[in-house]
Amino acid sequence: MIIKTAERIKELREKNNLTQSELARRLNITRSSVNAWEMGISIPSTEKIVDLCLLLHTSSDYLLGLDYHEQVPVDKYNSDEKELIYHLIQYFDKNDSNN
Numbered sequence: 001m002i003i004k005t006a007e008r009i010k011e012l013r014e015k016n017n018l019t020q021s022e023l024a025r026r027l028n029i030t031r032s033s034v035n036a037w038e039m040g041i042s043i044p045s046t047e048k049i050v051d052l053c054l055l056l057h058t059s060s061d062y063l064l065g066l067d068y069h070e071q072v073p074v075d076k077y078n079s080d081e082k083e084l085i086y087h088l089i090q091y092f093d094k095n096d097s098n099n
Contacts, residue, residue, distance in 0.1 A: 004065030006040035012056040012063070013038075027051055 013023050013034075020038070024031040027048060036042040044052060053060050061067035074082050 003040050005043055005063060006038050008058075008063050008065065009034075009044075009052065009056075010038040012052075012058055016056055023055070026055055 013020070018026075020034040021031045024034045027034075029048070033042070037044055049060055049063060052058075053063055056063070057072055059067060062069065072085075074085055077085065
């Protein structure tokens, strides 16, 4: 589980265009702590897992390797923005089925 979590933290950090230093600053920790998480040397505390999930737009199940489906929360968007997101998902799903 530690290896999967390490891989997911790095994957999500990069998808969110954050450096280790930027992620550390936003979490109020050291860059070496983020590096240790990504190398599987240590794992985040429960508090930091919650912060990571909020910051990286994911669920704790995905971050911890308990779920294989990445999630994107849309609750912070207004109804027009949500509709646009849903249309984009439908568009990509439709084009994916053609491949």
